[in-house]
Structures are given as C-alpha cells and as structure tokens.
Amino acid sequence: MTHAIWAEGLVKRFGGTTALAGVDLAVRTGTVLGLLGPNGAGKTTAVRVLATLLQPDAGHATVGGYDVVRQAHQVRQLIGMTGQYASVDETLTGAENLLLIGRLLGVPRAQAKARARELLAQFELTGAAGRAAKTYSGGMRRRLDLAASLVGRPPMLYLDEPTTGLDPRARAELWELIRGMVASGVTVLLTTQYLDEADELADEIVVIDHGRVIATGTPDELKAKAGAxxxxxxxxxxxxxxxxxxxxxxxxxxxxxxxxxxxxxxxxxxxxxxxxxxxxxxxxxxxxxxxxxxSSLNEVFLSLTGHAAEEPSEGSES
Amino acid sequence: MTTATIEPRVTVGDGLRQTLTLAWRTIVQVRHNPWELGDYSIQPIMFVLLFTYVFGGAIAGSTGDYLTFALPGIIVMNMLFVTMYVGTGLNTDLTKGVFDRLRSLPIARWAPLAGRILADQVKQAWSIFLLLVVGMILGFRIGTNLAGLLAAVALLLTFALAFSWVSVLVGVLAKDPERVQLFGFTALFPVTFVSNVFVRTDTMPGWLQAWVKLNPVTHLADAARGLMVGGPAADSVVWSLVWAAAIVAVFAPLSVYALKRRV
The missing domain is CATH 3.30.70.100 (Alpha-Beta Plaits)
Known part of the structure; x- marks a missing residue:
C-alpha cells in the first residue's frame, strides 16, 4: 500500500453550507500530510469524514485500504485521533483516561495500566498522572490528548490543530513529540492554520479554502508558488x-x-x-x-486564492 | 509497531464489556466529584424530612402514617430526577468532544449510551437504598415481605431504564448540561407533584384528578405502595409497565434520530 489515506471527491454539506466541495487527498505511508487552511475552510470536516465520524454526501475515502463508510469498524482500528473535537474526559485523571481507552480497546487491565504508565512517562505527565485532566495546563492537556490517541499504537494518526492556542514553548515541545512519532513509522494527517507548523512537520501540504483544494505540494514547492x-x-x-x-x-x-x-x-x-x-x-x-x-497564512492565501483568509470565527467549522 | 489483526465487526460480548468499562468511567467520575453524590443523596433525604415533618401531621394525622403513605412516592419522584444524570452526562460528553473520541474508537456504537444508562442504574439503586434506610429510621415499615420489596425495586429500575430515553433526548437537544438540569426541574417537578405522591387524589379538584389518575407517577407510586406497604398492586404495576413501554416506543427512536443528527 503506497497510500495510507486516500480520498477522492469528498463532498459534505450542512444545511445550506458546503463544508467540503470535492476534496482529493492522498497520504503516502509513513509521511506527514499537512492540511492547511483558515478557520472554516473544511479541515476539521475532512478529518471527521476520514475518522468515520461523519459520512460524506459524495465521494469516497479509504484508510489502510478500508472504506471509511462501509468498513468504518476496520478503519477505527487503524486510527488515533486528537484535536479540539475529540477530547479526553476532564473529570478523570490522566492515568484513568489512558486506562479507559486501553480497556475499551480490549487490552487486559494490567497491560492497559502498564501502557498508560509508559505513555505518561513518554509525554512527561507522570507527575500529573493522578490529577484530574481539568487541572492541566494547555500544553499538558494536548500532550494527554496525544497520548490518548496513541494507546492502541495506531499506524495512522490524525492531529486536528494540535498546537492551536499553545504558547511557543509548548508548541515546540509538541512538534518534537510529533517528529518522534513520525520517526517510528506512523502516518500523520495534520491540520493546521499555521504555515510554519506545516512547514516544520509536513512532507506534503494540501491547502484548502471554502471546502476546495487550492494548492498541493511540498513545503518548498508551495513557498515558491505562493511566495514564502x-x-x-x-x-x-x-x-x-x-x-x-x-x-x-x-x-x-x-x-x-x-x-x-x-x-x-x-x-x-x-x-x-x-x-x-x-x-x-x-x-x-x-x-x-x-x-x-x-509570509503569514493570510498572505499565502492572498497569493493563492486572490482573497484574504477570512477572520477566524468561533464554531464555523463542525 | 505491532500490527494487530483487524476485526471485521464488534461482537455483542465485546460491546457488553465496553459498556461495563464505560459505566465504570461514570462511577469513577462520581468519586472525583462528590458533589454529584451529594445531589442524589442529600436532596432526597431533605424531601423525606421536609414532607414528613411539615405536611405529615396535617395530611395524615401522624408523621409515621404519612411516611408509610408518602415514602414509596418520594422514591418514585427521586428516581425520575436521578434519570436526568444520563442526559447531563451525555450532554457534557457531546459538548466537550469526549463523545467523538469514543466514536472514533473501534467499539460498539451503542456502548457509550448503554454504559451511561447502566451507571445510572447503579445510582438509582443507591438512591432507593438510601431513601429506604432514612425512611426506616424515621418510622417507615415494609408491610409486605422481601419479595414485595424486591419486586418494587425491580419495577422502579425498569421504569428508570425506560425514562432514561427522555433524559437522553433532552441531553442531545440541550445546548449545555445546565439546561438539562433546568429541564429536569421545570418539567419533572410539576409532573411528579401533580400525582398522588404527597396527597390522596380525592382531595384535589375534579379537573386535576383526571390528570393525576393518568399520570404514570401516580401508577408507579401506587404500585410501589402496594408492593412495599401492602394493598392492591397488580393494576398499577401493569399500568406502570404500559407507560414504560410507551415511553420507550416514543422516545427511543426520537433520541437515536436526534443523536445521529447532532454528531
């Protein structure tokens, strides 16, 4: 399998708004694809379709060769997901959150506990393991989210705006962790509003706007095209x-x-x-x-689309 | 990286195990948030104390007699309030994104809901136990036998299970958990009050009696009285079960439809 994640002509409408207007994507196994776009561009909708959380109105997609609609259960066994829309339970402690997911994945209790400890150590959360997740700082919360998506050692990882709202130091730490995962062979689909994040992490970038792909290429190709x-x-x-x-x-x-x-x-x-x-x-x-x-993302957008990226608006994407 | 075998579908056994795990999660939440336990422990105890000592003398002549009349109904009323925790919990999961995380896992589609409802049954059993203990300390006596008591508890839990679907629907439709609680209070309070839980039906005006006689809370209270204290119970048990079935028939499809639309 050369393409771990593959989508063709994805369309999704919510009432009168078209969130995806025919999106094509292909992520090669073991690489990072950056899905870049402003708020409301359709990034999260695309990820939710690929994560089997939403059914597309048209088009189709496969993950690891399995169809996201007809073989959703198989797809769910291959993916880990983290982002604003797939969160941990903030009333549980860090350790309990990871144990919960391990148990749900059918891992025996002792092994699930061991895996939780291992992940907490790897994400430098051992000291906070016994505290409720709602007491965590933004950076710790994201690290726990990331750890939660890795409990089942999925070969594919969806990171939906993993660093939005984090301070630069927490951001750099998270980037380091993501690079480590990629080095271990995980295929990553990353959505981001930040050109520098896509530039740092992605092997290939797909720029979307208003539910359409407006540019595709390596970070260097894109920068050359758009003006870095x-x-x-x-x-x-x-x-x-x-x-x-x-x-x-x-x-x-x-x-x-x-x-x-x-x-x-x-x-x-x-x-x-x-x-x-x-x-x-x-x-x-x-x-x-x-x-x-x-260039800011706005300027890249301006040069790619001829219009400025719209002002971020709360909850415009779902 | 370990490549686990890919299962074509989730078995019912897996689904039940996942339901237990998710019910465990809800119980652990209570351990971290003892206030919630206070809600369905202190509030019903307050009801028992208030109604017994404020109304008891006036309505039944003595507090002991009144408790024998009112406690089964208070247990019914409390049971309906406790079902609202299914809705608040579900709503929290939906608004915080926990529900999406669960849905992205290879687990049975029905497990998150079933886990919530199973945990609710544990909370229900705890509330009933607590109310019986407090009632007995204050002078309530089981007039029948253990079988009657167990039958009453089983009936209450069955009705709670059915009524959970109303709570699920409210939980899915509400914007935030506070609104679920608000609904619980503004809609359930009149429904439970306009029944024969606290006073006998024949003391009310005729137009109100018509509704009181139809109200499932009345039937349940009568059934619980019959099974715990004594007297006829068969009719009211049947009516309670008919109501439970009707509630499931209407609210289960509505809830599932609303949930599919929301996520």
Missing part, C-alpha cells in the same frame, strides 16, 4: 506609492497590495531585495520602511 516571504515598502512621500508598486511588481512578478502608503508583495526569492533598493534609489524614492518578512 513578503516584501513591505513604505515611501516617505505618498505620491511615490504608484512608482513603488510598479517597481515591486516588476521585480517580484507578484501583484502588490497597497494599504495606505504601505506596499506589500509576496516574494519567492529574497534576492529581489537589493534590486528593489537599487531601483527605488535610481527613481529617487525615499522610503521610511523596507522589510522582508515571513
């Missing part, structure tokens, strides 16, 4: 905005965006910067701000 960085130029004199826009358009081969006096454009190659400086100098344009910075 953004060049921002602010002329001192407002009358120079048009000149600046022309110069950056020509050199970056991207469509600049003008906001007030600030001109921004995605660039694939940072080597354009000296050229821009030279050209602006020749044209006699004085700038008060000139910067090259990493």
């Amino acid at each position: 960085q953004t060049l921002a130029v602010r002329p001192a004199d407002a009358s120079h905005v048009a000149v600046v826009a022309d110069v950056v358009r020509e050199l970056s081969r991207g469509e600049p965006e003008v906001k007030g006096q600030l001109v921004t454009v995605p660039v694939a190659d940072p080597a354009v910067l000296p050229g821009v400086v030279r050209r602006l100098d020749d044209a006699g344009v004085v700038v008060t701000e000139l910067a090259l910075r990493s």
Whole structure:
C-alpha cells in the first residue's frame, strides 16, 4: 500500500453550507500530510469524514485500504485521533483516561495500566498522572490528548490543530513529540492554520479554502508558488506609492497590495531585495520602511486564492 | 509497531464489556466529584424530612402514617430526577468532544449510551437504598415481605431504564448540561407533584384528578405502595409497565434520530 489515506471527491454539506466541495487527498505511508487552511475552510470536516465520524454526501475515502463508510469498524482500528473535537474526559485523571481507552480497546487491565504508565512517562505527565485532566495546563492537556490517541499504537494518526492556542514553548515541545512519532513509522494527517507548523512537520501540504483544494505540494514547492516571504515598502512621500508598486511588481512578478502608503508583495526569492533598493534609489524614492518578512497564512492565501483568509470565527467549522 | 489483526465487526460480548468499562468511567467520575453524590443523596433525604415533618401531621394525622403513605412516592419522584444524570452526562460528553473520541474508537456504537444508562442504574439503586434506610429510621415499615420489596425495586429500575430515553433526548437537544438540569426541574417537578405522591387524589379538584389518575407517577407510586406497604398492586404495576413501554416506543427512536443528527 503506497497510500495510507486516500480520498477522492469528498463532498459534505450542512444545511445550506458546503463544508467540503470535492476534496482529493492522498497520504503516502509513513509521511506527514499537512492540511492547511483558515478557520472554516473544511479541515476539521475532512478529518471527521476520514475518522468515520461523519459520512460524506459524495465521494469516497479509504484508510489502510478500508472504506471509511462501509468498513468504518476496520478503519477505527487503524486510527488515533486528537484535536479540539475529540477530547479526553476532564473529570478523570490522566492515568484513568489512558486506562479507559486501553480497556475499551480490549487490552487486559494490567497491560492497559502498564501502557498508560509508559505513555505518561513518554509525554512527561507522570507527575500529573493522578490529577484530574481539568487541572492541566494547555500544553499538558494536548500532550494527554496525544497520548490518548496513541494507546492502541495506531499506524495512522490524525492531529486536528494540535498546537492551536499553545504558547511557543509548548508548541515546540509538541512538534518534537510529533517528529518522534513520525520517526517510528506512523502516518500523520495534520491540520493546521499555521504555515510554519506545516512547514516544520509536513512532507506534503494540501491547502484548502471554502471546502476546495487550492494548492498541493511540498513545503518548498508551495513557498515558491505562493511566495514564502513578503516584501513591505513604505515611501516617505505618498505620491511615490504608484512608482513603488510598479517597481515591486516588476521585480517580484507578484501583484502588490497597497494599504495606505504601505506596499506589500509576496516574494519567492529574497534576492529581489537589493534590486528593489537599487531601483527605488535610481527613481529617487525615499522610503521610511523596507522589510522582508515571513509570509503569514493570510498572505499565502492572498497569493493563492486572490482573497484574504477570512477572520477566524468561533464554531464555523463542525 | 505491532500490527494487530483487524476485526471485521464488534461482537455483542465485546460491546457488553465496553459498556461495563464505560459505566465504570461514570462511577469513577462520581468519586472525583462528590458533589454529584451529594445531589442524589442529600436532596432526597431533605424531601423525606421536609414532607414528613411539615405536611405529615396535617395530611395524615401522624408523621409515621404519612411516611408509610408518602415514602414509596418520594422514591418514585427521586428516581425520575436521578434519570436526568444520563442526559447531563451525555450532554457534557457531546459538548466537550469526549463523545467523538469514543466514536472514533473501534467499539460498539451503542456502548457509550448503554454504559451511561447502566451507571445510572447503579445510582438509582443507591438512591432507593438510601431513601429506604432514612425512611426506616424515621418510622417507615415494609408491610409486605422481601419479595414485595424486591419486586418494587425491580419495577422502579425498569421504569428508570425506560425514562432514561427522555433524559437522553433532552441531553442531545440541550445546548449545555445546565439546561438539562433546568429541564429536569421545570418539567419533572410539576409532573411528579401533580400525582398522588404527597396527597390522596380525592382531595384535589375534579379537573386535576383526571390528570393525576393518568399520570404514570401516580401508577408507579401506587404500585410501589402496594408492593412495599401492602394493598392492591397488580393494576398499577401493569399500568406502570404500559407507560414504560410507551415511553420507550416514543422516545427511543426520537433520541437515536436526534443523536445521529447532532454528531
């Protein structure tokens, strides 16, 4: 089996809204696929379909060769799931949560307890094992979520926005743990709103927006396509905005965006910067701000779709 | 990585074992949240004390006589309130995402619900035991025999099982667990009060008597009185079982439909 997870033409509607409008996905065994998109793009819906929690209205998908609708029980034996929508029981302790899942998977009590201890140690939760999960910090909670999805040693792991809301240190720790799992041969489907997260972890990225796949490729290919960085130029004199826009358009081969006096454009190659400086100098344009910075997801979206990623809205995805 | 064998389907035996595990989880939750235990321990004891000493003298002449009349009904009333924990627990699982985690596991589809309801039966049995003990301390006496008492408990648990479907429906439809509790109070309180639990039907106005005579709480209270204290019980037992069957017939399909729509 070359593709651990495979989906074709997935469609899912909720009343009048179309959450998935024909999504194709393929995750090679032992790799990480990053599903990248803003809130409401359909990421969670896609994961829920692949996790057998939702039935698609059209299209089909297989996990480990099993159909997610007709062979849901087989699929459930292959997957581990963690995310905002598949949570641990916060009234139970960390150890009890892991024991519960082990027992539900049919593991004898002694073995389930041993596995829980092993995972708690691996995720540095041994000290908090006897405390109710609701007392955990955000980072600890995510680690417990992750541990809970690994109890049955699933060959496939779905991580639905695993680091959303975490501070940078907790985020880096979680990334390290995910890399460790990938090294042990697990296939991972990761959804994220963060370009840097997909860049850090994914072998391949699928960008979705409004339920459609709008770009696919390795992180490098995508960055080249979308412009991994953004060049921002602010002329001192407002009358120079048009000149600046022309110069950056020509050199970056991207469509600049003008906001007030600030001109921004995605660039694939940072080597354009000296050229821009030279050209602006020749044209006699004085700038008060000139910067090259990493693109935000919004800017990647802008360059891929021609529209900005929508403002995150609570509960727009389900 | 260990590659376990892939099972084509979950067996009934597996499903029952998973149900027990999930019932265990609900009982452990109570251990971590003793307030909940207080809810269905202290509240019924309060009812018994309040009604016995405030109303007892006025209604039945003596507290002992009143307790003999009212305790079986108080047990019925409390049983209905305790079924609401199925709904609050289910609602918490749904809103917190625990239900999704459970559904993503290779377990029987019915196990999460069955586990909740099984745990509820344990809570029910505990409440009935507690009320009987408190009642007996205050002067309640079993007028029949052990068989009668056990039959009464079995009938109460059967009705609780049926009524759990109402709780499941409320749990699925409610936005948050607090609303489930609110429903429990605002809908169940009048239903249980407008019955013959606390006073005899013939003391009420005629229009109210019609409903009281139809009310399943009345039938259950009569059946429990008959089986525990003595007197005719057969008719009210049959009516209680008919009500239980009717509740399952209406609310089980509705609940399953609502649950499928919500998840």
